[in-house]
Amino acid sequence: MRAPITVPDAFARKKFDSAGERGRTWITALPALIDELLDRWSCTPDGAVMYGEVGIVVPVRHRELPPAVIKVSFPHPCTLREPDAYAAWQGIGAVQLFARADEHFAMLLERAHGTLATVTDPAAALAIQGGLTRALAVEAPAGLPRLSDQMADWARDMIADARALGDPLPRRVLDAALATIRELGHDQPNTLVHGDLHDANVLAADRAPWLAIDPKCLVGDPAHDALNVIRSPRFDTVLRLPDSRADLSRLLDIYCDAADIDPLRARRWMQVGAVGEALWGRVHADPDWLVRATDQLAEAMM
Known part of the structure; x- marks a missing residue:
């Protein structure tokens, strides 16, 4: 038995x-x-x-x-x-x-084993994540939640959280995120988006070198995955730099080239995501270094 x-x-x-x-x-x-x-x-x-x-x-x-x-x-x-x-x-x-x-x-x-965190070459890791983003960008099944339907809630929550927290981000940073939501929020394809493609959700496998797990099952612009690719412990040093704009742009370009996504759209959606995460992190007591790093990312991607 x-x-x-x-x-x-x-x-x-x-x-x-x-x-x-x-x-x-x-x-x-x-x-x-x-x-x-x-x-x-x-x-x-x-x-x-x-x-x-x-x-x-x-x-x-x-x-x-x-x-x-x-x-x-x-x-x-x-x-x-x-x-x-x-x-x-x-x-x-x-x-x-x-x-x-x-x-x-x-x-x-x-079954798969060993996460992408074992890949020590940052460019190689970004290329792997970009290749997976490209492979996973298929026509979405009916009935999955659409990112375009969430845009009004995103904007409302950002404004409310910023006000409740005493406006911790510069107004121009929040305004840039709201502008992206307004201008790109409803212009999103019927594409399946993983939604959480960080290192721990990319595993080595016997059938293929790397495979994704734990999708969040969203429908919209694959460029949304850029935030969790770049906002990673592997780029902790870059994220902490006083001026990380050039370095972050270089990393984003590597990922976007492999993913075949528009770097400008990825940059804008990453800025939106960083603003949301910076506010959420304050509400939910993220570590100070992570909040500061996310603040910088929100400003660097403008």
């Missing part, structure tokens, strides 16, 4: 803290749910249970598939459509989807 999986204590505590009794109920039910999914998909456990921000990942073996994982996410609208993105990509630029159980927010996915 198979022993039930053990939910890592650190992950359990995280869900208890963030989701209260609902999180506790979900964590308690997880071992039985994983057992059910193992039977449904004819898999056997094949390694230690891992976890991220929203769910757990169980390495498994299946006699007719490559090494795989069962991923189960905490029920939330943001993760409900994740399988649709994998289905649209069909394993090109992202891990393959082998099976899905939407009622449980669960998937059977191709």
Whole structure:
């Protein structure tokens, strides 16, 4: 008889803290749910249970598939459509989807290993992320959230947060972000956007050198991914420079060239994202260095 999986204590505590009794109920039910999914998909456990921000990942073996994982996410609208993105990509630029159980927010996915953080050459890492952005820019499935529909909320929240925080950013920086939202917000293609293409969401794989995981499943301009590519710990030194404009522009050009996206649009959307993150970081107590670095990024991309 198979022993039930053990939910890592650190992950359990995280869900208890963030989701209260609902999180506790979900964590308690997880071992039985994983057992059910193992039977449904004819898999056997094949390694230690891992976890991220929203769910757990169980390495498994299946006699007719490559090494795989069962991923189960905490029920939330943001993760409900994740399988649709994998289905649209069909394993090109992202891990393959082998099976899905939407009622449980669960998937059977191709296994990958080792994050992009192991690539020490910044230009090489940017080229990899740019190549994935290009590969993932496919026609979006129907029903996914459209970035263009969120623009009014973005603008409203920026104005309200800036006012509540005592206008911590120069007015011209906020105005530049609002201008981009106004001018480009509704002019966005029906393209699937990963939405969170940072180092930890790019993994090495056996089938391909690098594949993406954990999409946020948005529809709009692929240039939105530039912020999480550049606002990265690997560029910490650059982000802390008193005048980082030239260096950041050079890094952005490398990424945009590989991604085949317009550097000007990427620059403008990155500036919008940096303004939003700078304000959000203050509200949610991000480290001071990160807030300052994001402030600089918001100004440098104008």
